Amino acid sequence: MPIEMKPLQAITLLRDIALSEVRDDAPDLTFRQLSILLTVYLEAPPHTIRGLAARLGVTKPVITRALDTMGALKLVERHRDPTDKRNVLIKRTVAGALYVERIGDLVIDKAKELPR
Amino acid sequence: MPIEMKPLQAITLLRDIALSEVRDDAPDLTFRQLSILLTVYLEAPPHTIRGLAARLGVTKPVITRALDTMGALKLVERHRDPTDKRNVLIKRTVAGALYVERIGDLVIDKAKELPR
DNA sequence: CATGAATGATACGGAACCGAAACGAATGGC
DNA sequence: GCCATTCGTTTCGGTTCCGTATCATTCATG
Numbered sequence: 485m486p487i488e489m490k491p492l493q494a495i496t497l498l499r500d501i502a503l504s505e506v507r508d509d510a511p512d513l514t515f516r517q518l519s520i521l522l523t524v525y526l527e528a529p530p531h532t533i534r535g536l537a538a539r540l541g542v543t544k545p546v547i548t549r550a551l552d553t554m555g556a557l558k559l560v561e562r563h564r565d566p567t568d569k570r571n572v573l574i575k576r577t578v579a580g581a582l583y584v585e586r587i588g589d590l591v592i593d594k595a596k597e598l599p600r
Numbered sequence: 601m602p603i604e605m606k607p608l609q610a611i612t613l614l615r616d617i618a619l620s621e622v623r624d625d626a627p628d629l630t631f632r633q634l635s636i637l638l639t640v641y642l643e644a645p646p647h648t649i650r651g652l653a654a655r656l657g658v659t660k661p662v663i664t665r666a667l668d669t670m671g672a673l674k675l676v677e678r679h680r681d682p683t684d685k686r687n688v689l690i691k692r693t694v695a696g697a698l699y700v701e702r703i704g705d706l707v708i709d710k711a712k713e714l715p716r
Numbered sequence: 717c718a719t720g721a722a723t724g725a726t727a728c729g730g731a732a733c734c735g736a737a738a739c740g741a742a743t744g745g746c
Numbered sequence: 747g748c749c750a751t752t753c754g755t756t757t758c759g760g761t762t763c764c765g766t767a768t769c770a771t772t773c774a775t776g
C-alpha cells in the first residue's frame with residue numbers, strides 16, 4: 485500500500501528535515517546539489533555531466549560547479565572515461581554513501597514522529 | 601499508526617522533491633529559508649527575528665537576510681510590533697500560503713508514488 | 717589527416733549569502 | 747532623566763552561485 489500523507493504531515497516533515505539540516509553543521513547542500521548527489525547514488529552508472537544536466541533540466545556549468553563543491557567535500561569523485569576521454573564519469577565515495585545514508589535515516593526518523 | 605519508510609523510499613522521496621524543485625522554476629529557496637517559511641506557517645504567531653534565530657540555531661542577520669529575500673518574493677511580510685517597537689513580527693501572506701500548500705502537495709504526491 | 721561535432725571546463729559580470737562586528741532605535745530599571 | 751540592555755539592521759571582506767558565452771580537448775566522419 486502506498487504511503488499516504490496529509491497536508492499538515494507533509495509540510496511538517498519537510499520542515500523537520502530542513503530544520504535538522506540547518507541545525508546540524510552538516511554541509512548544507514542546495515536543492516540542485518542534493519538532487520545530483522541523490523541521483524548519482526540512486527541510479528545506475530554511468531553518470532556524465534551532460535546526462536545529469538539533461539536529467540535536472542539545467543545547464544552544464546551548473547553540474548560542473550556542483551561537482552566542484554561536492555568533490556571538495558569528498559561526496560563524489562570525477563574520473564575521465566577511458567573509452568571516451570571527452571566524458572567525465574561521476575563516481576560514488578565512502579563519504580558520499582555515508583551522507584546519503586544519514587539523510588535517509590533522518591527522513592525515516594522524522595516521518596515516524598509525524599503527528600497523526 | 602506512524603508513517604514507516606524504508607531507506608530507499610526515504611532517499612527516493614527526498615530526491616524526487618529536490619528534483620521537482622529544481623525543474624520547476626519556482627523560487628528555489630535554501631534550506632534555511634525553507635525552514636523559516638514553514639516554521640512561520642506551521643507554528644502559532646507571534647514570530648520574531650530573535651525567536652526564529654534561536655529556533656534555527658543561526659544568527660540574527662541570517663533571518664534578516666532570508667526575510668529580505670522572501671519578502672521580495674511576497675512569501676512573508678514584516679510589521680513592527682506596535683506594543684514594543686523594537687520587535688518585528690513576521691506575518692503570512694496569500695502567496696506564501698499558496699507556496700506552502702503547493703510544496704505540501706508535492707510531498708504528498710511523491711510519497712504516494714514511492715516504490716514499495 | 718582534416719574538419720565538424722560533442723564534451724566538459726572556464727571567464728565574466730552580477731547577485732546572494734556567510735560570520736563577525738558595529739550601529740541606531742526603543743525599552744526598562746534605577 | 748540617565749544608562750545599560752534589547753532588538754533588528756547594516757556594514758565589512760570574502761565566498762559561492764548564477765546564466766551566457768567561449769575555450770580546449772577528444773572523437774567521428776569523410
